[in-house]
Amino acid sequence: MASKKYSKRQKINPAPQFPLLVVLVDTGSKVFAVLYRDESGEHEVEAPLLITATGPWIDEVNVQYRLPHNYRINKVSGIHIVINRALVPDCMFLQTNNRRIFFMIPWYEGTTIIGTTERMENCSCDEVKLQEEDINYLLNCANHYLKEPISRDDICGTFLGIRPLVIDKNDETDATSMSRDYKIDVIRKGETKLIHVYGGKLTTCLSMAEKVAALV
Ligand SMILES: Cc1cc2nc3c(=O)[nH]c(=O)nc-3n(C[C@H](O)[C@H](O)[C@H](O)COP(=O)(O)OP(=O)(O)OC[C@H]3O[C@@H](n4cnc5c(N)ncnc54)[C@H](O)[C@@H]3O)c2cc1C
Numbered sequence: 001m002a003s004k005k006y007s008k009r010q011k012i013n014p015a016p017q018f019p020l021l022v023v024l025v026d027t028g029s030k031v032f033a034v035l036y037r038d039e040s041g042e043h044e045v046e047a048p049l050l051i052t053a054t055g056p057w058i059d060e061v062n063v064q065y066r067l068p069h070n071y072r073i074n075k076v077s078g079i080h081i082v083i084n085r086a087l088v089p090d091c092m093f094l095q096t097n098n099r100r101i102f103f104m105i106p107w108y109e110g111t112t113i114i115g116t117t118e119r120m121e122n123c124s125c126d127e128v129k130l131q132e133e134d135i136n137y138l139l140n141c142a143n144h145y146l147k148e149p150i151s152r153d154d155i156c157g158t159f160l161g162i163r164p165l166v167i168d169k170n171d172e173t174d175a176t177s178m179s180r181d182y183k184i185d186v187i188r189k190g191e192t193k194l195i196h197v198y199g200g201k202l203t204t205c206l207s208m209a210e211k212v213a214a215l216v
Contacts, residue, residue, distance in 0.1 A: 023050065023065040023194075030190030048192035049216060056125050056162035058198060068187050071198045073164040075125065079134050080115035082157035083150055087112040087142070094145060102141045111156060114138045121162065130160055166199035182208050186215060 021042065024033040031046045054061045062069050088104045096102055107113045117134040135158070143149040166183045182200030186193055195215055200208050 020065060023047070023067055025066065025068060025189065031192045032189055032194060050194045051197070051212065051216075052195070053197040056164040058164060058196065060124055062196075067194060067196070069196055070169055070185050070187075071166050071183050071196070072169050073166055073198060075121040075128070076163045076165055077119045077121050077128050077160055078116035078163060079130055079138070079158060079160045080113045081135060081138050081155050082107060082159075083112040083114060083142075083154050084156040085112065085154070086110050087146060087150070094141070096141050097144070102138065104142060114142050125162055128160065128162060130158055164199050184208070184211055184215070 018036045018038045021035045021037055024035060024044065029046070031048045032050055033044050034047045034050075035042060035044050037043070050067075052058060052061055052067065056073065056075050059072050061067070086106060088106060091103065091105045093101055093103045103115060105113050105115075115138065117137060119131065119134060121128045135152070135155070139150060139152070163180075165180065180199070180201060182204055183198040185196040185198060187196075188194075193215065195212060197208060197212060
């Protein structure tokens, strides 16, 4: 996480390829520092620029490295199922009975993907699991439109992602009104910065990257 720019400016080698143990904020000095361990032991190195861009893991990373922050995220999982044959000639975005959107998209080697779902997750990212209920939901959505119904036997793959939906640290907002936008959270110490990137979408990642670059 320590920046290349800083290591050049200070002419030090912070060896960032070694796992960090903790980020030191209250060091009494005017810069952040990081503590890392290599074969020769534990080392402390100044790190005037730190950037975290760890998607849905960001809250866990903040706790693990004791990083100060002003936002947190709600984790909302979304799954896709892969069907073993072609179901649609082109990408189809369709509406469910309760007016949500789902899609069927031609995928690799003649397969089809169907997605997606929204489920609030309260566990850590690595503990999030695929739910039967979500698979059945997507099968039912598709079968509402398909002449020949599909079943679990037709599923040849599944994948799951977690959306990091950003909220204010003290906000109790519910999932439906949470923003899909991103926030750049800058914590300053003297002339140094810790920059957290929260939330966002593929469609906004370039503007987000430009804003972060401007802060560096
Ligand atoms: C179901 C779903 C549907 C989506 N649909 C759309 C859409 O239609 N349109 C759209 O624009 N966007 C969509 N998105 C959002 C898009 O996928 C994300 O915005 C994008 O993937 C986020 O990229 P990222 O690099 O910020 O986070 P990620 O891709 O999640 O990367 C975070 C990285 O941090 C790493 N990491 C975690 N912990 C640590 C650690 N301790 N140290 C070092 N590294 C760590 C992880 O390994 C990972 O590589 C969707 C997301 C999901 C989940």
